[in-house]
Amino acid sequence: MNGLVLLLGLFTVLVVIDVPIAVALGLASAGYLFFSDLAPIILVAQRMVAGIDSFTLLAIPLFLLAGLLLLHGDLTPRIVRLCSAIVGRTTGGLALVTVMGAMLFGALSGSGVADVVAIGTMMLPAMRERGYDPGFSCALLGCAGSLGTVIPPSIVMIVYGTATNTSIGQLFVAGIVPGILTGLGLMVVAYIIARKNDWRGGEAFSWRELRQALGSAWLALLAPVIIVGGIRGGLFTPTEAAGVAVAYALVVGGLIYRALSLKIIVEQLKQATEATGSILFVIATASLFGWILAAEQVPQYMVEFIGTFTDSATVALLLMMLILLLLGMFMETIAIILILAPVFVPIMQHYRIDPVYFGILLTLNLAIGANTPPLGIDLMAACRVGRIPMSDSFGYLTAFLAVMIAVMLLILFVPQVALFLPHLLS
Numbered sequence: 001m002n003g004l005v006l007l008l009g010l011f012t013v014l015v016v017i018d019v020p021i022a023v024a025l026g027l028a029s030a031g032y033l034f035f036s037d038l039a040p041i042i043l044v045a046q047r048m049v050a051g052i053d054s055f056t057l058l059a060i061p062l063f064l065l066a067g068l069l070l071l072h073g074d075l076t077p078r079i080v081r082l083c084s085a086i087v088g089r090t091t092g093g094l095a096l097v098t099v100m101g102a103m104l105f106g107a108l109s110g111s112g113v114a115d116v117v118a119i120g121t122m123m124l125p126a127m128r129e130r131g132y133d134p135g136f137s138c139a140l141l142g143c144a145g146s147l148g149t150v151i152p153p154s155i156v157m158i159v160y161g162t163a164t165n166t167s168i169g170q171l172f173v174a175g176i177v178p179g180i181l182t183g184l185g186l187m188v189v190a191y192i193i194a195r196k197n198d199w200r201g202g203e204a205f206s207w208r209e210l211r212q213a214l215g216s217a218w219l220a221l222l223a224p225v226i227i228v229g230g231i232r233g234g235l236f237t238p239t240e241a242a243g244v245a246v247a248y249a250l251v252v253g254g255l256i257y258r259a260l261s262l263k264i265i266v267e268q269l270k271q272a273t274e275a276t277g278s279i280l281f282v283i284a285t286a287s288l289f290g291w292i293l294a295a296e297q298v299p300q301y302m303v304e305f306i307g308t309f310t311d312s313a314t315v316a317l318l319l320m321m322l323i324l325l326l327l328g329m330f331m332e333t334i335a336i337i338l339i340l341a342p343v344f345v346p347i348m349q350h351y352r353i354d355p356v357y358f359g360i361l362l363t364l365n366l367a368i369g370a371n372t373p374p375l376g377i378d379l380m381a382a383c384r385v386g387r388i389p390m391s392d393s394f395g396y397l398t399a400f401l402a403v404m405i406a407v408m409l410l411i412l413f414v415p416q417v418a419l420f421l422p423h424l425l426s
Contacts, residue, residue, distance in 0.1 A: 328369015
């Protein structure tokens, strides 16, 4: 127990002094092994390599690259134009376009931050010009952008599925309805706030504009159908689907829309490589950290601890969701999954909780965490794009987080909201 206090204490100190999370995990684990007799120090290298030795993880760089190519392949303006043609005339039209655009682009990128940047660079200047409060715009964009964590193909789902040996295809399908419900909830709140502040919509609805916008954007809308449909139809694995997504992005962005030059492709390859290196470093060190927790029987202690409070799976889920919400305020998403996976899996098995169902709750929870200070990575990205202090968004943030929490609680108490579609297609 004293060793675990050392492990967690050292990790906490390193995080507090702003050491990068991957480095903090690695140093805390190495320090623990150095001062304990659990295993030789060479285990650091062995476990880090073992942590990233997974074929499924190849999907991460490929989906990252596909998202970047689609972003620079002239698909984002087409998506925004389509959303504007559908809801742009409504009160708060630009706010509704922002949410809908983030949902559609989230189905292409798999990354919350990429979603925020792609949609934000187009929508935030337009909203500022129309008189929207920048704090409102950035709070909305951060929460809407984080739907890239929930709506497939989600990089977070890939990491969770790999860490818990859960079907990534089922996770992708299960994320569709919760993602749509959360987006609709954000749109309702945005409409109410916009109506209160008299932020009006744009030009009147036009069937001609809708047909033209749909004709321009249909290739972008086809991408998630190919990815998720191909996985569920057994045509390819999630990793192969990521490769198909890259090929699709190159064909559509390069050959059809002619927006991708060789220079742009090389630059996006560099960005995807850098992002992949950062993610895999976190996965490697978090795997080592998680192995130590498992070796010291922390999962068993947690099962016994929660078991002393309740025999109810619902109450156990609420306790785990509370832990995730608190950690989401201070830690990066992927690190949370990999640290807590060895702890939560035995609890799920003990209470017979469906890992797909728990995975959807987890992704919704971490989407909320991506917008809660002090870290709030998606909210931070939105405020940087909007060039405002993060504190300016706090006045509107509470309402958007409330609706995201409401959707999460709905799914927690009514699991079939998330599970009926995977069961229907299985």
